[in-house]
Amino acid sequence: MEPKYKPGDKVRILQRNQPGHVRTPIYVRGKTGVIERIVGSFPNPELLAYGHTGLPYKMLYRVNFRQSDLWDDYDGPVDDTLEIEIYEHWLAPA
Amino acid sequence: MSEHHHDHDHPTHTHDGKPIQEDPLPPIEAQILEASVRELLIEKGIVSAEEIRRAIEVMETRGESLGARIVARAWTDPAFKEKLLHHSDDALLEFGIDMRPMELCVVENTEDVHNMVVCTLCSCYPRPILGIPPAWYKRRDYRARAVREPRAVLKEFGTVLPDSKQVRVHDSNADLRYLVLPKRPEGTEGWSVEQLEALITRDSMIGVSDVRDPAESGA
Numbered sequence: 001m002e003p004k005y006k007p008g009d010k011v012r013i014l015q016r017n018q019p020g021h022v023r024t025p026i027y028v029r030g031k032t033g034v035i036e037r038i039v040g041s042f043p044n045p046e047l048l049a050y051g052h053t054g055l056p057y058k059m060l061y062r063v064n065f066r067q068s069d070l071w072d073d074y075d076g077p078v079d080d081t082l083e084i085e086i087y088e089h090w091l092a093p094a
Numbered sequence: 095m096s097e098h099h100h101d102h103d104h105p106t107h108t109h110d111g112k113p114i115q116e117d118p119l120p121p122i123e124a125q126i127l128e129a130s131v132r133e134l135l136i137e138k139g140i141v142s143a144e145e146i147r148r149a150i151e152v153m154e155t156r157g158e159s160l161g162a163r164i165v166a167r168a169w170t171d172p173a174f175k176e177k178l179l180h181h182s183d184d185a186l187l188e189f190g191i192d193m194r195p196m197e198l199c200v201v202e203n204t205e206d207v208h209n210m211v212v213c214t215l216c217s218c219y220p221r222p223i224l225g226i227p228p229a230w231y232k233r234r235d236y237r238a239r240a241v242r243e244p245r246a247v248l249k250e251f252g253t254v255l256p257d258s259k260q261v262r263v264h265d266s267n268a269d270l271r272y273l274v275l276p277k278r279p280e281g282t283e284g285w286s287v288e289q290l291e292a293l294i295t296r297d298s299m300i301g302v303s304d305v306r307d308p309a310e311s312g313a
Contacts, residue, residue, distance in 0.1 A: 023268045025214050042269045076245045079260045085268035
């Protein structure tokens with residue numbers, strides 16, 4: 001499986017209301033960050049949670065956000081970051 | 095008169111003197127499922143009740159000491175540290191730990207960077223090396239606030255950081271588990287691995303505090 005994104009790419013997390021077992025917290029949806037690293041491919045937890053095999057596997061990335069891009073009133077220096085794991089099907093180029 | 099003269103309509107304690115215990119909640123679906131599968135496995139002789147008990151005991155008696163050994167090794171062995179930061183699975187195998195299919199992501203504290211770990215969605219934690227997560231790690235307030243106002247949370251843990259130091263929060267939300275590699279304190283040059291281990295606390299490996307002050311460790 002070839003990763004669609006590479007470290008340094010700007011990405012936007014999709015703003016999607018999806019019920020069930022989802023590993024993309026609401027606070028990053030719709031936000032823009034940068035790919036920090038490619039983690040690798042993993043079974044899709046959205047299927048795995050319901051007794052399925054999790055196939056096809058999904059590429060997982062770590063995405064780096066500036067805190068001030070996540071929270072309008074973030075109380076801290078502009079360099080502070082948050083890093084989180086996001087599966088490829090939750091990402092769009094930004 | 096018997097000891098039963100007190101008002102049973104407003105009991106404040108049980109007869110054995112312990113605080114009243116709440117009745118257990120009715121079993122939820124997952125608990126019923128767990129019990130059914132467990133009983134079936136035992137009935138069919140696939141695992142024994144003793145093996146399950148032992149596995150739980152091992153899981154619950156594991157503490158942060160292994161994490162401390164790993165960190166102390168990284169402080170004293172640059173090649174191991176490189177391996178830990180970039181190929182953590184190989185590094186952990188040297189300690190007999192195989193976390194696969196999970197992967198350990200080791201994040202290093204430096205002069206300029208402080209790392210802190212949270213799992214906002216549940217309580218993901220590097221259990222094979224740190225044991226059971228602390229109660230506060232699983233609480234909603236820590237999970238919500240660590241990503242929202244990390245510096246305020248750190249301050250409540252007694253960790254006040256200058257603005258010149260970057261705070262990197264890691265949300266352990268999926269397939270990685272996180273270990274903070276604390277910064278080796280000044281004044282520990284020439285210390286043995288065992289002396290260094292004594293400085294390394296659970297909380298310093300979650301990133302809510304620094305390691306023990308070497309001047310106060312008595313090492």
